[in-house]
Amino acid sequence: MARRQTADGGRQGTTTPDRRRRTTGAAPRPSDLLTREQKLELYYWMRLTRTLEERLVALYRQTKVVGGLFRSLGQEADAVGSCFALERRDIMSPLIRNMGAMLVKGATPLEILRQYMAKGDSPTRGRELNIHFGDLDRGFIGQISPLGDMVPVMAGVTLSFKMRGQDRVGLVYVGDGATSTGAFHEGINLAAVQKCPLVVIVESNQYAYSTPTWKQTAAKQMVDKAAGYGVPGLQADGNDVLAVYDVTKTAVDHARSGGGVTLVELVTYRRKGHAEHDNQSYVPDGEIEWWAANNDPLDRYHRVLQEQLGFALSEIEPVDARVRDEVDAATEIAEQSPPPEPHDGLIGVYADPPAETPLWFREGTRAAVERNERAEGWGTWDVKSGEKGA
Amino acid sequence: MARRQTADGGRQGTTTPDRRRRTTGAAPRPSDLLTREQKLELYYWMRLTRTLEERLVALYRQTKVVGGLFRSLGQEADAVGSCFALERRDIMSPLIRNMGAMLVKGATPLEILRQYMAKGDSPTRGRELNIHFGDLDRGFIGQISPLGDMVPVMAGVTLSFKMRGQDRVGLVYVGDGATSTGAFHEGINLAAVQKCPLVVIVESNQYAYSTPTWKQTAAKQMVDKAAGYGVPGLQADGNDVLAVYDVTKTAVDHARSGGGVTLVELVTYRRKGHAEHDNQSYVPDGEIEWWAANNDPLDRYHRVLQEQLGFALSEIEPVDARVRDEVDAATEIAEQSPPPEPHDGLIGVYADPPAETPLWFREGTRAAVERNERAEGWGTWDVKSGEKGA
Amino acid sequence: MTEITYLEGIRQALFDEMERDPSVFCIGEDIGAFGGAFKVTEGLAAKFGDERVIDSPISEIGIVGAAAGAAHMGMRPVVEMQFIDFIANAYDILTNYVATARYRAFLPCPMVVRGPSGGYVRGGPFHSQNPEAGFIHTPGLKVVYPSTVADAYGLMKSAIRDEDCVLFFEHKYLYRRIKGELPAGDGAVPIGKARIAREGKDLSIITYAATVWKALEAAEQLEREDGLSVEVLDLRSLAPLDDEAIQATVRKTNRVLVVHEDTRTGGIAGEITARISESSFAWLDAPIMRVTAHDIPLPYAPQLEDFVLPQASDVVRAARWVAAY
Amino acid sequence: MTEITYLEGIRQALFDEMERDPSVFCIGEDIGAFGGAFKVTEGLAAKFGDERVIDSPISEIGIVGAAAGAAHMGMRPVVEMQFIDFIANAYDILTNYVATARYRAFLPCPMVVRGPSGGYVRGGPFHSQNPEAGFIHTPGLKVVYPSTVADAYGLMKSAIRDEDCVLFFEHKYLYRRIKGELPAGDGAVPIGKARIAREGKDLSIITYAATVWKALEAAEQLEREDGLSVEVLDLRSLAPLDDEAIQATVRKTNRVLVVHEDTRTGGIAGEITARISESSFAWLDAPIMRVTAHDIPLPYAPQLEDFVLPQASDVVRAARWVAAY
Ligand SMILES: Cc1ncc(C[n+]2csc(CCOP(=O)(O)OP(=O)(O)O)c2C)c(N)n1
Numbered sequence A, B: 001m002a003r004r005q006t007a008d009g010g011r012q013g014t015t016t017p018d019r020r021r022r023t024t025g026a027a028p029r030p031s032d033l034l035t036r037e038q039k040l041e042l043y044y045w046m047r048l049t050r051t052l053e054e055r056l057v058a059l060y061r062q063t064k065v066v067g068g069l070f071r072s073l074g075q076e077a078d079a080v081g082s083c084f085a086l087e088r089r090d091i092m093s094p095l096i097r098n099m100g101a102m103l104v105k106g107a108t109p110l111e112i113l114r115q116y117m118a119k120g121d122s123p124t125r126g127r128e129l130n131i132h133f134g135d136l137d138r139g140f141i142g143q144i145s146p147l148g149d150m151v152p153v154m155a156g157v158t159l160s161f162k163m164r165g166q167d168r169v170g171l172v173y174v175g176d177g178a179t180s181t182g183a184f185h186e187g188i189n190l191a192a193v194q195k196c197p198l199v200v201i202v203e204s205n206q207y208a209y210s211t212p213t214w215k216q217t218a219a220k221q222m223v224d225k226a227a228g229y230g231v232p233g234l235q236a237d238g239n240d241v242l243a244v245y246d247v248t249k250t251a252v253d254h255a256r257s258g259g260g261v262t263l264v265e266l267v268t269y270r271r272k273g274h275a276e277h278d279n280q281s282y283v284p285d286g287e288i289e290w291w292a293a294n295n296d297p298l299d300r301y302h303r304v305l306q307e308q309l310g311f312a313l314s315e316i317e318p319v320d321a322r323v324r325d326e327v328d329a330a331t332e333i334a335e336q337s338p339p340p341e342p343h344d345g346l347i348g349v350y351a352d353p354p355a356e357t358p359l360w361f362r363e364g365t366r367a368a369v370e371r372n373e374r375a376e377g378w379g380t381w382d383v384k385s386g387e388k389g390a
Numbered sequence C, D: 001m002t003e004i005t006y007l008e009g010i011r012q013a014l015f016d017e018m019e020r021d022p023s024v025f026c027i028g029e030d031i032g033a034f035g036g037a038f039k040v041t042e043g044l045a046a047k048f049g050d051e052r053v054i055d056s057p058i059s060e061i062g063i064v065g066a067a068a069g070a071a072h073m074g075m076r077p078v079v080e081m082q083f084i085d086f087i088a089n090a091y092d093i094l095t096n097y098v099a100t101a102r103y104r105a106f107l108p109c110p111m112v113v114r115g116p117s118g119g120y121v122r123g124g125p126f127h128s129q130n131p132e133a134g135f136i137h138t139p140g141l142k143v144v145y146p147s148t149v150a151d152a153y154g155l156m157k158s159a160i161r162d163e164d165c166v167l168f169f170e171h172k173y174l175y176r177r178i179k180g181e182l183p184a185g186d187g188a189v190p191i192g193k194a195r196i197a198r199e200g201k202d203l204s205i206i207t208y209a210a211t212v213w214k215a216l217e218a219a220e221q222l223e224r225e226d227g228l229s230v231e232v233l234d235l236r237s238l239a240p241l242d243d244e245a246i247q248a249t250v251r252k253t254n255r256v257l258v259v260h261e262d263t264r265t266g267g268i269a270g271e272i273t274a275r276i277s278e279s280s281f282a283w284l285d286a287p288i289m290r291v292t293a294h295d296i297p298l299p300y301a302p303q304l305e306d307f308v309l310p311q312a313s314d315v316v317r318a319a320r321w322v323a324a325y
């Protein structure tokens, strides 16, 4: 393994907006056509993502979050800008860093809070973790943990659009790490051959858990994978929300006009660990700080709003306040939500039969819960103290 | 599916030798360094492949072959020329069209005949089909049916070479169809990241069973997949045995010198059906005939030997005779071979225990065989007559 | 009515359902104009077009995942595995994504995965498998494995109409070896109901798929040679199992032989034994015994395959033992 | 000697075997400098270097296949699944390639696939699985699932030394909850031998992994409250099963409860029931009964998970029923 990265090495260089391909040129950028409201809306969604995640961190520290907590700090532009390029009727499949995309698609902070706290009135009624939920009506499908599987699933979603002649597009996110899975490969290849109206977003956030991208693939960049599937490859600065919107909109339009799949690489950086417990011991010194100081997507867009798009601070600040209020209100309700009823767990494995019968050795309703342990499944433990790391 | 091929369309155009890349130029070709004996040997292996397969067809028609019969007609150069670039200590993993490669690696006609006839003294003692067998000492590993799996396996074989500092190289064949599998993707990617000394040969023979390549992938050519794995991609005319040798030798040398994986695409054409029973109804009229008349690898090399390499017909013809004699002799022995003893089937699922015990309802040795049916599993049946097609 | 083969029964059901419901489509390797390795889908592409009978890349994960996605959106995909053995490649997406979709996400996922299964045809270790045990183990999936023409037809209809994912195992040994008539009317056979293939009172053989025919052959011989009256229960549906029918036959004959072609350890016979033990222990006059394949990857040579797989003669020998207990 | 955890037992075995045998190496996602999601491999990379503790891409097919290839060439790979749930992605290559290598091709394939398994930790449907049933069904694989520190250590040693592929399931609920001492000497525990975790004479509980502890808890309560003497057999090895030990306990107590955390239908309890029924029917004074998880994808909320998984209180209730039969 000779290839090594310097602390502030090439990786950080990849974030200059000029790395966007095929979208540069004289033609107007799709984002030029956004209204003033829409431009501020982009800021709202990014701010909501960040504030909501920060609230979740507080709840996590109070052990009110049952499982692990996954941040998208520093990646808010990537999730929000890309999903913003979809229409209401389009279908999107998020991954663990795409809470922002889900919010854009209509998921509510209340749902997300309830879900993280495994409440009985959460979208999955306590069956699934964190942001693993969806809603076909609002146009997003819940992910599962095995990485890559959502790519073939979205190939099928968009195949159905094509078969029925519907004017709809699909968008699926995949991490840089998940591009190594067989499911990713089979899914994008099938979608490409079938010319499904699908946008595949590869989020190059430089890590898969502790694994840097150079241990994940020898490809110079993720966008180099496009030619192998015979689809256009586009790349953009994932921390520039307008650039993200532009490149995704281009891909979405391509899909909508019958052009088939586009692979879009968004270059960004995962500033927090894989999950909240992860102490990021594997990250070179100064790397996170560099990104926080120089390339925060919210900071950048805040400046763009003022310096390039002519927004006054007095227009931006109310957004922050509104977000705080919304998250506060949602937290209050979510905390009051009841846990699931044990017997609710027996319902709906199949449409028919609609419920399982309780097992022979069980009588009546049970309350077997002794203590509300946090999933050790998510934890990196400190071996010496036997405690979970921060 | 708008994209269509004309009967003699672009596909046939892909066979001109000039499509070899990165191997052209002023430098001497690796094949220039072959001795006269070696050049004639190439012809011997190709002729042996063809003659042995023709003998198998005869045995198949006599229903002496138990399962299906898989031909490599028209692909002999691809298999032989590539494997000829390996050293004795190197390890090769063949696929169903690579009998020629196995012969080069030391598999004998007798073994192959016994194997096809499911004999008790065949290399797998009747346990596996056709050319599904291997021998680590001679340097080839038997394939299994699930496509793509041999790629990660060979990643591991070559990883062991790297870990132990051995001067050995691996070579794995994969069909154009099998490039769509997750196993291919995960295997080549892992090998590329680990810089394993591995050559991955994609045999672009234009079909996967009945499926033409354009339904398999939207990639313009298989070699376009190389960049996505960050490895060099080479392409050659698979029906020009010297070109095949040249391109593979280049990749083998690259691997041996620590350069890691190369993806080599050999462009060729599968002139027979997927297996002997397949009537190739899906092939455009005239396509097979075109290849047979204009681009048979044996015909071509026969001409090259005489016209470019200065061999006299009197040097070539004895090879044909020798091959005939060898195949005759092997057939005679193979036909005399006994079938396996039923109880031999109980041995060696595990090293420990070394054998299974017979099931409780069995007493003593049984001879349950009523008739030697051909595997319907391999057959395309003629629905009307209830008979297998030719 | 004319007799058709088991394979034709399946094809006819696909045809009828595709005609009835435009949301039904097929996807798989070589299933279009070529009609599939066994010609099960022959004629479908000509009738319904390439867009509803889709030739796919060699991507079992891809086609199963795509079927799930399309199913969420209201389509009813039927996925062909060229050989059911290759369902192993889709094990993750089937057991993790498809099987859990309704429970964890309230997503409908009505789809069928079908393919030629089973041995007795000299297919070797990778073209003869019976992988059902790995899937009945997965809550959220349904599994059927018919043995007759009418069931092949009727269960395929029900599988396509089911609101959940149904794995439809087709026994390739039966494809063209057995013939039968289709019943008048719709002919759908409900999933979850076993079938008494032969009535008897001394001993019950519980089985499914190709070994139904081995059991029937054995039952005749036992009647002829031993005067034993053997009941043969054809499960047809492996998930859900028809507990009622199993219980009924066990309580009637008090002696049970469970027969399957699958390997022994971890095969479905264990599950059936456990259910009988739990529900009908007091009715048993003899141990529940199993006749199965050896725990060995299925070898290719006829002499070996026949030795590893259960034969009618094995059923006879085992039944005599149980009857004499 | 000092007490160590179950997790440390596994790590120590990896350490000892890597030190003893230079052909042993580890491969998996994030197992190098980071030490793995649960820190099982912590310190190994520092000691043995990156080349013997390989951080892999997210490619379960890739790493299992690569392990097989390296194993053919004389290496002894230990593959980590970050969570055992992801072994589903490698189902094809494990069951078709690895499991059959020796039988069909006389290729040695000594390798270990290990990973954190099981529930009771609020991991949700994809981080809590017990996929052992799908693998004991596959001839050619061995499967172990220890419940104690000494077995975690000793079975890992045997697994690495075994000439065939061993799936090593580690229960993540036990990782740091149980402590114990390692025995003096080599400490290797033979694969295929069960362990009597508690002696008794009225009733046998046959189980493995985390539910060994639930069974022991139940046994104590039953002794205390009912005066019942319960024997607990910890299988440790699921393939091969220790038929002798199973038979011995059944013939001793004549009453059996099989307990596992895995879902009910198609779980190993069925296989065990069948084997007991076949070998020891005449010794049974009560039906063999099963205590298992519900047939449901494991939900995430504590209230649901605890309801779906078997608890000590369930074992108590079931044992009373069997004892009273
Ligand atoms: C098939 C599979 N293998 C392993 C894992 C364990 N795992 C969960 S997240 C993760 C890293 C994902 O990295 P990446 O795809 O880059 O996404 P990111 O977290 O960076 O957004 C791993 C290895 C998994 N979920 N699925």
Ligand SMILES: Cc1ncc(C[n+]2csc(CCOP(=O)(O)OP(=O)(O)O)c2C)c(N)n1
Residues within 6 Å of the ligand: B095, B096, B097, B145, B146, B147, B174, B175, B176, B177, B178, B179, B181, B203, B205, B207, B208, B209, B270, B274, C029, C058, C059, C060, C082, C083, C086, C089
């Ligand atoms: C995973 C898997 N899926 C399906 C099959 C069935 N199958 C056997 S050969 C074949 C076509 C292979 O085509 P290709 O890879 O191009 O090789 P070729 O026969 O052309 O040499 C198919 C689909 C298989 N063996 N493995």
Ligand SMILES: [Mg+2]
Residues within 6 Å of the ligand: A175, A176, A177, A203, A204, A205, A206, A207, A208, A209
């Ligand atoms: Mg990442």
Ligand SMILES: [Mg+2]
Residues within 6 Å of the ligand: B175, B176, B177, B203, B204, B205, B206, B207, B208, B209
């Ligand atoms: Mg091909």
